[in-house]
Amino acid sequence: MNSAGNVLLRNTRCQDPACIDDYIREGGYRSLRKALSAEPGQVLDEVKKSGLRGRGGAGFPTGMKWSFAAADPQMPKYLLCNADEGEPGTFKDRVIIERNPHLLIEGMVISAYAIGAASGHIYLRGEYAKARDGLLQAIKAAYEKDFLGDDILGKGARFHLRLHLGAGAYICGEETALIESLEGRRGHPRIKPPFPVNEGFSSKPTVVNNVETLANIPYIIEIGGDAYAKIGSPECPGLKLFSVSGHVNKPGVYELPMGVTLQEIIYTHCGGIRDGRKLKGVIPGGISTPVLLPDKIDCPMDFFHLQKAGSMLGSGAVIVFDETVDMVKVCLRTAEFFEHESCGKCVPCREGIGWMRAILDRINRRDGCEADIALLAEVSRNIKGKTFCPLGESAATVVQGFVEHFMPEFEEKVGSR
Amino acid sequence: MREISITGGEPLTRKKTALSNKILRELNDLKRKYDNERFSLLPALYLFQREYGWLSAEALEKVGEILGVPKTTVKSVSTFYAMFRHKPMGRHLIQLCTNVSCMIMGCERLTDILKTRYGLGPNATTHDGRFSFLVMECIGVCDIAPAMVVDTDLYGNLTEDSLIGILERYE
Ligand SMILES: Cc1cc2nc3c(=O)[nH]c(=O)nc-3n(C[C@H](O)[C@H](O)[C@H](O)COP(=O)(O)O)c2cc1C
Ligand code: SF4
Numbered sequence: 189m190n191s192a193g194n195v196l197l198r199n200t201r202c203q204d205p206a207c208i209d210d211y212i213r214e215g216g217y218r219s220l221r222k223a224l225s226a227e228p229g230q231v232l233d234e235v236k237k238s239g240l241r242g243r244g245g246a247g248f249p250t251g252m253k254w255s256f257a258a259a260d261p262q263m264p265k266y267l268l269c270n271a272d273e274g275e276p277g278t279f280k281d282r283v284i285i286e287r288n289p290h291l292l293i294e295g296m297v298i299s300a301y302a303i304g305a306a307s308g309h310i311y312l313r314g315e316y317a318k319a320r321d322g323l324l325q326a327i328k329a330a331y332e333k334d335f336l337g338d339d340i341l342g343k344g345a346r347f348h349l350r351l352h353l354g355a356g357a358y359i360c361g362e363e364t365a366l367i368e369s370l371e372g373r374r375g376h377p378r379i380k381p382p383f384p385v386n387e388g389f390s391s392k393p394t395v396v397n398n399v400e401t402l403a404n405i406p407y408i409i410e411i412g413g414d415a416y417a418k419i420g421s422p423e424c425p426g427l428k429l430f431s432v433s434g435h436v437n438k439p440g441v442y443e444l445p446m447g448v449t450l451q452e453i454i455y456t457h458c459g460g461i462r463d464g465r466k467l468k469g470v471i472p473g474g475i476s477t478p479v480l481l482p483d484k485i486d487c488p489m490d491f492f493h494l495q496k497a498g499s500m501l502g503s504g505a506v507i508v509f510d511e512t513v514d515m516v517k518v519c520l521r522t523a524e525f526f527e528h529e530s531c532g533k534c535v536p537c538r539e540g541i542g543w544m545r546a547i548l549d550r551i552n553r554r555d556g557c558e559a560d561i562a563l564l565a566e567v568s569r570n571i572k573g574k575t576f577c578p579l580g581e582s583a584a585t586v587v588q589g590f591v592e593h594f595m596p597e598f599e600e601k602v603g604s605r
Numbered sequence: 606m607r608e609i610s611i612t613g614g615e616p617l618t619r620k621k622t623a624l625s626n627k628i629l630r631e632l633n634d635l636k637r638k639y640d641n642e643r644f645s646l647l648p649a650l651y652l653f654q655r656e657y658g659w660l661s662a663e664a665l666e667k668v669g670e671i672l673g674v675p676k677t678t679v680k681s682v683s684t685f686y687a688m689f690r691h692k693p694m695g696r697h698l699i700q701l702c703t704n705v706s707c708m709i710m711g712c713e714r715l716t717d718i719l720k721t722r723y724g725l726g727p728n729a730t731t732h733d734g735r736f737s738f739l740v741m742e743c744i745g746v747c748d749i750a751p752a753m754v755v756d757t758d759l760y761g762n763l764t765e766d767s768l769i770g771i772l773e774r775y776e
């Protein structure tokens with residue numbers, strides 16, 4: 189596996205990633221000890237100072253999210269780890285769990301201590317069988333060594349952790365749908381507010397964090413929030429895992445400072461475009477984020493700069509297209525994905541995406557006409573701002589992005605060029 | 606927690622497959638782990654699917670009965686999730702990813718082979734019951750695209766030749 193970093197992807201030399209002794213030998217669970225000898229409020233302050241933002245896609249400041257839950261007087265509180273990783277192009281959370289499950293567990297115990305949660309769940313994508321086996325083994329070992337349980341490290345802290353498997357529904361990565369699913373229901377998003385930090389799992393204060401977010405916590409405690417805040421982009425600091433796929437010479441997961449440019453990722457770390465071909469476009473953050481043209485690859489990869497460039501950081505899943513790719517087809521496949529994964533709760537998403545897919549299908553088969561391109565734009569406009577959760581919105585935005593950036597290809601397929 | 610008692614082996618399917626004691630024990634353990642029985646619905650469905658390979662109407666009914674959830678609710682939940690299967694599957698499950706990264710790396714050539722060589726279309730089963738083919742959204746291994754999972758084995762960087770070679774190993 190390719191890696192430039194050694195914090196989130198550390199401990200990779202050992203034979204058995206779930207082996208707790210190897211993890212401890214490499215300095216693992218030291219941050220937990222350090223955190224437990226401080227007050228929960230001090231741990232929370234370090235995370236606030238670190239400037240860490242959620243790595244699941246939305247980029248919400250982690251310390252702030254925790255402080256809302258910590259301040260809520262209701263008990264018990266819950267910590268949920270979002271390991272549903274369904275965003276196409278993304279495979280970083282799987283790599284953390286498969287290669288370093290104890291890093292996630294340590295991060296969760298520290299986080300739970302800071303917010304006052306005595307139990308938590310990892311909601312793992314159902315398809316991740318290998319990650320499941322390693323994680324189960326790791327949780328068991330952590331209980332045996334008193335890193336989990338009723339009296340953690342003899343310091344009186346309590347945290348119980350359980351693994352729960354998803355069952356193949358992308359929408360369950362959305363945090364309120366995830367909670368619905370954990371509670372044994374269809375994965376339909378809930379209305380917000382109330383937010384999960386006040387009324388989440390079992391209607392109690394709940395923090396939902398992504399795997400990578402939680403995996404950053406031990407390092408923040410180790411070096412301190414101020415030092416962490418100096419890594420990468422000043423507005424949006426820290427380490428980031430990038431899952432790179434498509435037409436690069438060396439696809440894989442890369443640990444790099446936030447704010448690295450796409451240019452650097454593609455040409456320095458991933459060895460450039462295969463067969464010396466030309467770059468045609470790149471999706472920076474998984475297929476829910478709009479495609480960028482090659483003239484934008486000097487954009488720093490962080491939540492703010494990518495937004496200014498017309499896209500989003502999302503999950504940091506970089507999909508690279510060379511000059512041979514048929515972008516109309518990619519757009520159609522993207523619409524098919526969203527149609528398949530729409531949970532069906534609201535009409536603009538459930539019906540609208542189906543319409544977009546049908547129009548795109550026509551255009552792609554060269555059965556479309558010039559008016560179809562305008563119709564597609566109109567359907568997309570009618571979805572935006574009218575959906576219950578961000579899934580429908582992203583589908584419309586992403587389709588619109590393909591059409592705007594690659595208009596000549598669409599025009600060619602409808603015969604107006 | 607509500608006690609359940611099933612004496613003997615009640616018929617689960619028309620073939621009179623008995624509910625094994627093992628699965629009942631596991632289901633009981635499962636219920637005990639959750640504060641609210643309803644929360645154990647998805648794990649319970651997984652348990653039945655692992656045991657019987659798919660979820661028949663009778664299986665759904667049984668899960669509902671044991672957990673005290675109406676059978677229509679069980680069905681509504683179960684059919685929401687792509688990994689729960691509601692018809693019998695072939696002996697081997699080919700789960701081929703066709704999402705964007707796999708598509709641009711050539712998965713269409715692979716779906717063509719499944720069609721021409723095995724007469725296998727998306728979400729169908731071969732006549733001899735050897736293979737079922739499920740079209741997958743991204744399976745999270747895009748760095749080795751195009752990729753697939755057969756039963757529980759992962760294969761990446763697939764070519765037409767390697768696909769045929771791999772499938773020949775599954776009888
Ligand atoms: C349709 C949809 C899918 C999502 N999928 C995921 C996912 O697979 N993993 C994840 O961590 N967050 C996902 N999210 C974001 C979560 O709702 C939530 O913001 C995140 O888990 C919060 O954790 P963080 O603050 O650590 O990022 C998704 C959001 C939406 C709208
Ligand atoms: S936008 Fe789509 S996924 Fe979200 S609630 Fe509406 S139908 Fe469901």
Ligand code: FES
Nearest residue numbers: 702707743744747
């Ligand atoms: S797109 Fe096929 S594994 Fe991700």
